[in-house]
Amino acid sequence: MVKRKGKVLSVALAATLAVSLSACSSSSSTETSATDKGTGKTDTAVATAGASSGKINTSEFQAISYVMLGDKPKNGQFEKVMDKVNALLKQKVNAKLEIKWVEWADWQTKYNLLLASGEPVDLITGATDWLDTWQNSQKGAFMPMDKLLPQYAPITWKEIPPEDWAESKYKNQIMIIPENHYTQWVNHGFFYRGDWAKEFGITKPITDFQGLGAYLQAVKDKKPGVIPWDTNGTGLGIANGYVNSVTDAIELPIGTGMINVIFGKSFNDKYKAYSPVFDDTFVNLAKMTKEWGDKGFWREDVLNYKGDNRSLMEAGKSSIDQHHTQTYLGERKKMDQLQPGSDLQLFPFSATRNNLVSLSITHGGTSLGAHSKHPERAMMVYEVLRQDPEVYRLMNYGMEGVQYVVKDGKRYRPDGYDVQRDEFYSNFWGGRIDKNEIPEGDTWAGKENLFASYDKIKKPYPYGRFVFDKASVNNELTAVTQVVNQMAPALIYGKAGDPVKAVEDFRTKLKSAGFDKLQAEVQKQLDAFKTLVESSK
Incomplete structure (x- = not known):
């Protein structure tokens, strides 16, 4: 749980910087005074640059x-x-x-x-x-x-x-x-309007995509002029969010473009490389988003649209937004002013399975x-x-x-x-x-309870020291990333035709790009990482 206390450090910083600067500055540098706002004391040491070793001359702006x-x-x-x-x-x-x-x-x-x-x-x-x-x-x-x-x-x-x-x-x-x-806390999820959910008869918190879909349908039916999710085709966080919600997969620090296609299998099976693209997970995601797109939960031209959904939510023209807990806390406060009574709520993707992993x-x-x-x-x-x-x-x-x-x-x-x-x-x-940090005094009253609920279920991030070396699969990683960036947006937003065929085409293109070799190399390096971790215990 986040607990912060402001502490005035200007004097300590001044002394340390003075030593640092005096060891590395030109003797032509001058002394300038600065006032420490926290103490009201005038501190000339911060900008002092005295004796020189010639390594850097701070007289040059x-x-x-x-x-x-x-x-x-x-x-x-x-x-x-x-x-x-x-x-x-x-x-x-x-x-x-x-x-x-x-x-x-x-x-x-x-x-x-x-x-x-x-x-x-x-x-x-x-x-x-x-x-x-x-x-x-x-x-x-x-x-x-x-x-x-x-x-x-x-x-x-x-x-x-x-x-x-x-x-x-x-x-x-x-x-x-x-x-x-x-x-x-930067675990992701969807923000939604609690006042509208209550108006629609949704009395329990949304904890899965089925519940979110019901909310979006109610917005479509009962809020004329509002696009349920006025997103644009560059934001594909819903893909990783869906994987987080329906599996226990953990994101690996391996960039594969606009969406991740290789994960760790789970916290208990963290050294096994896994791809949700090649099982029912991705097929079900594609079916869901095709259905949502056909129902008009986002614009027909979503792939070319460049609007700012968050601003539109703040204006009452969109009903959800996707980001993490820290953003949610700020948006909740902002929405209280811009949309009084909106009672912004959060559906964390981990709420479905309580599979929350702490931050790197x-x-x-x-x-x-x-x-x-x-x-x-x-x-x-x-x-x-x-x-x-x-x-x-x-x-x-x-x-x-x-x-x-x-x-x-x-x-x-x-x-x-x-x-x-x-x-x-x-x-x-x-x-x-x-x-x-200066602690916020007007934070949402439920913040402490939200953080406490996270603390009860969190697991430590397992890949802090895992650095994937792409040298032997650089061509394959580049090709896979290109396929992801070319095909994922249409697939994720239901604009690639029949979802089952679209996923099959995606899989075929990934394999042609060298996906199997890439995943095998990830597995090889995870095996070596496992040995390293276990030997250091």
């Missing part, structure tokens, strides 16, 4: 880029907050931060193309389970950080234990800084671009973003008095807050940390 996933905010608040962030970064490490957004429309393709382009980006939001960190490491997209972290991000280096660094390495080199000190510590993290021109300063900037309470709170919450106020140590929305006018987000998912 540098711009550091940070790749973030998401659509850039359009209400002007982001720019106002970043002005304040950059003023502090200039004082502390003589740098500014430039966010490079990878928008949600076709995000997987855009993200991987950016990393493959050779563009000299600096910090990069990463993840081993949904952003292909290991695959991109094998392609040379990242710069190892082992030698940089101790000197340029010393607090972060020391607070992450060796066993967590071990889960962050590819070929014994650190490729991602884990978000290991931020407690969260590298579900969120930050990597360093292989072509970064300023790797040392990038590490310094990251250290400030993660460790300095004032900068951290700006990046995560926005401006005190505008986006939030603090009362009795908890964070609330200010009086008069308007979500469309005042909302801020930076999607800083690669460096959040519990010690710098």
Whole structure:
């Protein structure tokens, strides 16, 4: 369960950065004062750069880029907050931060193309389970950080234990800084309107796809002008969600495109490679989505549609959305304002079988671009973003008095807050940390019970140190991914004709692409991983 306590660390950070900077900066650097918002004390040490060893000269102002996933905010608040962030970064490490957004429309393709382009980006939001960190490491997209972290991000280096660094390495080199000190639940599911469910006579929580289908049919029948799920063809989370709901399969950190086609069989059979595509699981999924599409649960042109379903749900024009628990908690609060009384509910995919697996510590993290021109300063900037309470709170919450106020140590929305006018987000998912969090004071009353229910059934994520080496099956993995990306959207949204034949065609194309060889290699590496795990006990 998430429990966070804010703690002022500016003095400690200042001292550590001062030592770090004095060991690596030019003597021409100057001392600048900065005020610690948490204590009110003026701290000149943060930006001090004294004696020099000549390794880096902080007198040169540098711009550091940070790749973030998401659509850039359009209400002007982001720019106002970043002005304040950059003023502090200039004082502390003589740098500014430039966010490079990878928008949600076709995000997987855009993200991987950016990393493959050779563009000299600096910090990069990463993840081993949904952003292909290991695959991109094998392609040379990242710069190892082992030698940089101790000197340029010393607090972060020391607070992450060796066993967590071990889960962050590819070929014994650190490729991602884990978000290991931020407690969260990111198990996925569907959000649905509790007020409408009650109106339809659905009195029990939705815990399976059959119940969700009944709800969507009621929306179709009783809410004219509302598209039950106004999704677009790039979001295929329903596929993995269905697998999670009807089997005990666990996602492996192996990217196969828009949907996963190779899983671990179950928690008790975690070292067996399994594909739901080749049994009744996928046939039943295709039959269900064909039926849902024919009933008009989404647009006829879903594969070409580019709308934002979440915004439409917030406007009362769509009845569900698919994402994880953390997003649900934020959306529930947002919907309370935009759709009063909506009583947003969550159907976690794991609710059907109670087969919840905890989060990998590298579900969120930050990597360093292989072509970064300023790797040392990038590490310094990251250290400030993660460790300095004032900068951290700006990046995560926005401006005190505008986006939030603090009362009795908890964070609330200010009086008069308007979500469309005042909302801020930076999607800083690669460096959040519990010690710098300010607990929310106006969270949904059921949050604690929801988290407690998860804690009762959770199982530890078994693949934290499993890194799939694709070298011997690179061609097959590429070909399988191409087949998945070409065929899965139509199949998942019921636009591929007869579902049984569509799945058979999908299977045939996958096998022609080398699926059997790919799965055999996954099994071989899982066997070796099992031996490694058991020998280390």
